Amino acid sequence: METLDLARWQFAITTVYHFILVPLTIGLAPLVAGMQTAWVVTKNERWLRLTKFFGKLLLINFALGVATGIVQEFQFGMAWSEYSRFVGDVFGAPLAMEALAAFFVESTFLGLWIFGWDRLSKKVHLACIWLLAIATNLSAFFILAANSWMQHPVGTVYNEATGRAEMESIGAILSNSTLLAAFPHTISAAFLVAGTFVCGIATWWMVRLVRSKKPELVALARDTYRPAVVLGAIVMLVAGVGVGLSGDAQGKLMYQQQPGKMSAAEGLCETEEAAAFSILTVGPWDPTCDDLTRVISVPGLASFLGTGHFSGPESALPGVNDVQRDMEARFGSVDAAGNPISYTPPLGITYWAFRLMIGLAVFSAALALWALWATRKGRLSDNRWLSRLAIVAIPMPFLACSFGWIFTEVGRQPWVVAPNPTGIDQVRLLTEQGVSTAVPAGVVLTSMVVFTLLYAALGVVWYRLIHRYAIEGVPEVHDESPEARAGDDDANRPLSFAY
Amino acid sequence: MDLSILWFVLIAVLWTGYLVLEGFDFGVGMLLSLFPRGTKEEKHAERRVLINTIGPVWDGNEVWLLTAGGATFAAFPEWYATLFSGFYLPLLLILLALIVRVVAFEYRGKIASAVWARRFDVLIQVGSWVPAVLWGVAFANLVRGVLLDADHQYVGGFWALLNPFALLGGLTTLVLFLLHGSLYVALKTDGELRARARTFAARFAVAAVVVAGAWAVWAQVAFSVAWTWAAVAVAALSLVGVVVLNARGREGWAFGLSALAIVSAVVLIFGSMYPDVMPGLDGGPSLSIADASSTDYTLTVMTWVAVILTPVVIAYQTWTYWVFRRRLTTADMPAPAGLTWKKVRDALGGSDTPAVKPSDLA
Numbered sequence: 001m002e003t004l005d006l007a008r009w010q011f012a013i014t015t016v017y018h019f020i021l022v023p024l025t026i027g028l029a030p031l032v033a034g035m036q037t038a039w040v041v042t043k044n045e046r047w048l049r050l051t052k053f054f055g056k057l058l059l060i061n062f063a064l065g066v067a068t069g070i071v072q073e074f075q076f077g078m079a080w081s082e083y084s085r086f087v088g089d090v091f092g093a094p095l096a097m098e099a100l101a102a103f104f105v106e107s108t109f110l111g112l113w114i115f116g117w118d119r120l121s122k123k124v125h126l127a128c129i130w131l132l133a134i135a136t137n138l139s140a141f142f143i144l145a146a147n148s149w150m151q152h153p154v155g156t157v158y159n160e161a162t163g164r165a166e167m168e169s170i171g172a173i174l175s176n177s178t179l180l181a182a183f184p185h186t187i188s189a190a191f192l193v194a195g196t197f198v199c200g201i202a203t204w205w206m207v208r209l210v211r212s213k214k215p216e217l218v219a220l221a222r223d224t225y226r227p228a229v230v231l232g233a234i235v236m237l238v239a240g241v242g243v244g245l246s247g248d249a250q251g252k253l254m255y256q257q258q259p260g261k262m263s264a265a266e267g268l269c270e271t272e273e274a275a276a277f278s279i280l281t282v283g284p285w286d287p288t289c290d291d292l293t294r295v296i297s298v299p300g301l302a303s304f305l306g307t308g309h310f311s312g313p314e315s316a317l318p319g320v321n322d323v324q325r326d327m328e329a330r331f332g333s334v335d336a337a338g339n340p341i342s343y344t345p346p347l348g349i350t351y352w353a354f355r356l357m358i359g360l361a362v363f364s365a366a367l368a369l370w371a372l373w374a375t376r377k378g379r380l381s382d383n384r385w386l387s388r389l390a391i392v393a394i395p396m397p398f399l400a401c402s403f404g405w406i407f408t409e410v411g412r413q414p415w416v417v418a419p420n421p422t423g424i425d426q427v428r429l430l431t432e433q434g435v436s437t438a439v440p441a442g443v444v445l446t447s448m449v450v451f452t453l454l455y456a457a458l459g460v461v462w463y464r465l466i467h468r469y470a471i472e473g474v475p476e477v478h479d480e481s482p483e484a485r486a487g488d489d490d491a492n493r494p495l496s497f498a499y
Numbered sequence: 500m501d502l503s504i505l506w507f508v509l510i511a512v513l514w515t516g517y518l519v520l521e522g523f524d525f526g527v528g529m530l531l532s533l534f535p536r537g538t539k540e541e542k543h544a545e546r547r548v549l550i551n552t553i554g555p556v557w558d559g560n561e562v563w564l565l566t567a568g569g570a571t572f573a574a575f576p577e578w579y580a581t582l583f584s585g586f587y588l589p590l591l592l593i594l595l596a597l598i599v600r601v602v603a604f605e606y607r608g609k610i611a612s613a614v615w616a617r618r619f620d621v622l623i624q625v626g627s628w629v630p631a632v633l634w635g636v637a638f639a640n641l642v643r644g645v646l647l648d649a650d651h652q653y654v655g656g657f658w659a660l661l662n663p664f665a666l667l668g669g670l671t672t673l674v675l676f677l678l679h680g681s682l683y684v685a686l687k688t689d690g691e692l693r694a695r696a697r698t699f700a701a702r703f704a705v706a707a708v709v710v711a712g713a714w715a716v717w718a719q720v721a722f723s724v725a726w727t728w729a730a731v732a733v734a735a736l737s738l739v740g741v742v743v744l745n746a747r748g749r750e751g752w753a754f755g756l757s758a759l760a761i762v763s764a765v766v767l768i769f770g771s772m773y774p775d776v777m778p779g780l781d782g783g784p785s786l787s788i789a790d791a792s793s794t795d796y797t798l799t800v801m802t803w804v805a806v807i808l809t810p811v812v813i814a815y816q817t818w819t820y821w822v823f824r825r826r827l828t829t830a831d832m833p834a835p836a837g838l839t840w841k842k843v844r845d846a847l848g849g850s851d852t853p854a855v856k857p858s859d860l861a
Binding site: 059060062063064066067068069070071073074076077078079081082084085087088089090091092093095096097098099100101103104105107108109110111112114115116119120159164166167168170436437438439443446447450454458461465468469472494495496497498499 | 547550551554555556557558559561562564565566568569570571572573574575576577579580581582583584585587588590591594595597598599601602604605606607608609610652653654793794796797800801804805808809812815816819822823827830831832833836838
C-alpha cells in the first residue's frame, strides 16, 4: 500500500476509536453534573451515590478520550502535511481556540473535581463539574467548526500567489450553516449515548435487585436506581427527538451542499423526481451504479426527506451520475497524473453506514419507552427481557455515532476539502493531494500498526474497568465537603481521594 | 510589531509553559523508581505520594502542549507541516509515551492490587523518560538546523536527527527535568521524603550544571547569536542558585530558579532559530518566520483570542496550585479506593447475587 492508503486507514482507525469515547464524555459529564446538582439541592444521598458511580465511569472513559485526542491533533501535521499547508491559515484557528477556550478548562477543572471533594466548598466543587461539562460541549463546537469547514468551506479566499486557502472571516466559519446543523445533531447523539448508558446500567441493576426479592435490596433499587432509570430514559427520549429533527435538517442541507454524499446514501444513480427511500438495496461489496438492485423501498420518501416534497419537479434529487458529470465539468475529469477522477464516494460504505446510523437508534428508543412504562407511578420491574434489552441497547448508540462519522467522512470522498457549490471553486482539495509527501509508506505503516495494537490493548483495559465498575454498583458514600466537617483539623486528615 | 514575530514569541511562551510545567511532571514520573526507599510496602506508599503531588495538575499541564501544537498550526501552518511530517518518528514515540502515561495515571488506582499498580507505575515511567529525552533531541535539532529542500520538506531522514549535539540536548532536558522534578517533590512533600528529595536535587543540580552547561555553550558557540549569551548566563546563575538555595532548604525559591533555567533554555533555543522557524543545516535552505506564517487576518483573530484567554487560563491554573498547596506524606494517603480482584470475582459470580450486601444499606 502507498502512503496515501495507509494514512487514510490510520486516520480512520484513530478517529473512529476516538469518537467511540468522546460522545459518552460529552453527554455523561452534564448528566453527572446534573446528579451532583440534585444532591447539593435536595441533600438526598442517593444523588451523591449516583454522582460517584457514574462519575467514576466518566473518568475511566475521559482518560482514554484525552489520550487518543492528542493523536488527532498531531496527525494533521505528521501524515497530512500537504493538507495542513493548504488549509492551515483557516483550519488551525478553531483547533487552537479549542485548546485555549475549552481543553484547558476541561483538564484543569477535571483535576479540581477529582481531587477537590474535601478541598472545595460544595458549590465551588459543583461549579467545577459544570465547567467541565460545558467545556466538553464547547470543544465539540470548535472541532465541528473545523470539520464543517472541510465539508463546506466558507469565509475563505484562495491566494494564487501562495497556492493556499486563506481566512477571510472567522465569523463566517463559526456560523457556517453546516456547523449549525452538525452541532445539534452531534450533541444530541452524544446525549443519546449517555442517556442509554445511564438508563441501561441502572435498569439492569434495578431488575437484578428486584429479582433478589430481598426487601433491603428492593429498597435500594427503588430509592437509587429507579431515579437513574427515569433520568436516563427521559434524556434518551429528548435526545432521540433532537437527533431526528437535527438529522432531518442536516440531510436537507446536505442535498444542497454535497449532493453526491446523499445520493450515494440512497444508491440513487440518475436524477429522479419522487425518489423512493431505499430500505434494502443489494449489490457487490464495492458496487458501481450498474450493479445495484433495489429490493424494498418506500416511494417518494427520499425526495420528501431531502426536499420536503413527495413529488413534482421540486422533489427532484440528483443521482451520483449527474453529480459526476457536473463535477467533471467544473473540476476536470482527470487528476494531475492523468488518471480519471471518480467523484462518487464508495457506494456500499456510504449506503450502509447511513442506514446503520439510523437503524441502531431503534434500540435506544425501545429501551426508553419500555423503561418509562416499567417505572410508571413508582413501579419497579423484575422483567428479565427488559434487563437484557438494557444491556444490548448500551453499545448501539456508540456504534450509531461511529457509523455516522464514517458516513460523513467517506461520503465526502474523493474530497478532503469538498468544494462549496456557491463558494470559490479553488478552495477545494482532493484527499490524495493532502497526504504528506516526505513521509515514506513504511513509516506510516509502522505507526498505523503500533496505534492499532496500543488502542486495542487500551480498549480491553477500558472495557474491563467500565464493566467491573458497572457491576460494582453505587458505592457507599459520605459527605466529605469542608462544610460537613467544619472544625476538623485539616492537617492530620488523609486526603479524601488519591491515585 | 509584526504579528508573525509576536506569534513566534507567543509560541515560545506556550512551549515554556509546557516545558516548565510538564517538566516537573516528567521529573516526578522518572523518579518513581529512583526515589523510594525501604520495604516493598514503604516504597509503594512513597510512590503513591510522588504520583499524588502532581495528581490534580498534570492533565492541565499537558494542555500547554496541545495549545502549542494548535497555535503552530494556526499561526505557522508551513512550520507545523514541515516539522511534524519531518520529525514523524520521534513525535510518534512521544505520542505513544504520552498516551500510556495519561491512561496510567488515571487507571493505576482503579484496582486495589499491588501488581496492577506496579504495571501502571512502569508505564508512567516509560511515559516520562521517553519524552523527557526526545523533546531535547527535537529542539536541539531546531537549533542546529535541519536538511530542507527548496519546497520546505524535511529530507534529512530519521537517523540524522540523532547527531551528537541533539543527543546531548536530549540529555540536557533529561537532567533539567530530573532536577526540576526532585525540587518539586521537595516542595510538595514533608518529612523523610522531603529531606531525600533535597539530597537528590543537589546531585541532579551538579549534573545539570555540567550537562546543560556543555550543551548551552556548544549551542551558543556553534549555532547562536551574541545576545543569547544572556540566556546562557541566566541559566547558569539559576542552576548555581538552585544548588545554594536547595542546600539551605529554600525549596520554593530553588524550584522557581530551576523553572527559570528552563525558561532560559527556551529563550536560547528560540533566539538561535530566529528569524527562522526551521533553520537550514549548514546554511542550506531554511524556513523563515515570514515563509511559514499565516495571513495577517488569521494572526489578528488569534491574537485577540490569546490576549483574552491566556490570562484567564493562567489565573485558574494558578488557583489550582493554591487549592492543592498542602504538602503530602505517606500518612496523607487514603486507603486504596479501587476494586479488589476478590470483589470483582464475587460480583461476577452468580448473576442473582448482587455485590451489594444488606449491611451496605445501613
